[in-house]
Amino acid sequence: MKLFVGLGNPGKEYEQTRHNVGFMVIDELAKRWNLSYNQAKFNGLFASHIISGEKVILCKPLTYMNLSGECVRPLIDYYKIDIDDVVVIYDDLDLPVGKIRLRMKGSAGGHNGIKSLIQHLDTDQFKRIRLGIGRPQNGQKVTDYVLGRFTKEEEHDIQQAIMRATDACEKFVTSPFLQVMNEYNS
Numbered sequence: 001m002k003l004f005v006g007l008g009n010p011g012k013e014y015e016q017t018r019h020n021v022g023f024m025v026i027d028e029l030a031k032r033w034n035l036s037y038n039q040a041k042f043n044g045l046f047a048s049h050i051i052s053g054e055k056v057i058l059c060k061p062l063t064y065m066n067l068s069g070e071c072v073r074p075l076i077d078y079y080k081i082d083i084d085d086v087v088v089i090y091d092d093l094d095l096p097v098g099k100i101r102l103r104m105k106g107s108a109g110g111h112n113g114i115k116s117l118i119q120h121l122d123t124d125q126f127k128r129i130r131l132g133i134g135r136p137q138n139g140q141k142v143t144d145y146v147l148g149r150f151t152k153e154e155e156h157d158i159q160q161a162i163m164r165a166t167d168a169c170e171k172f173v174t175s176p177f178l179q180v181m182n183e184y185n186s
Helices: 018-032 069-079 112-121 142-146 152-174 177-184
Strands: 002-006 039-041 044-051 054-061 086-092 100-103 127-132
Touching: 002 018, 002 069, 002 152, 018 054, 018 086, 018 127, 018 142, 018 152, 044 069, 054 069, 054 152, 069 086, 069 112, 086 112, 086 152, 100 152, 100 177, 127 152, 152 177
Parallel strands: 002 054, 002 086, 086 127
Antiparallel strands: 039 044, 044 054, 100 127
16 A cells, blocks of 8 residues: 655645645656545545556645645554655755656654644655755745745746646556666656
8 A cells, every 4th residue: 555645735825835845746657547536534635546556646635734634644544554655745945846746755854844744643654756946035034935836937847746746646656666766856
């Protein structure tokens, strides 16, 4: 069983913002696999299906970013999902817009959603796909930046990153994550 968790904030006002690229990847996976979110429990939206003989669960926590672990931990416990089969997808200020990085583990790096997951899962040993959103310019506050939308100039690059991250998730259903990392790190 594989669990793909996209981090973001619920609500119309946060749709298409930089902080919601994790949700965007999960939505693209659901679209490709023709899935709809048919479950709402553990403070999240879920879709599940059998893909290439493997049960796959897509999750969008509805707890707001800073409390993501409150959704993910009960889900993992309920389905008895091995932490090795969990991939968390989220935005990263330290990568340029359009870049993606896959990692097997790591610190929160200042990301509050990841801090919450590490706290609730009692480990930092879970797989991640980070999508670059770049840093704010001209003294813009980080909060305003991450909750803002991509510029017209950034839209192509972020769409490409979302597609590559989605491709990487699909590949992980049937391939070892290390192989996926080697292929998709850009």
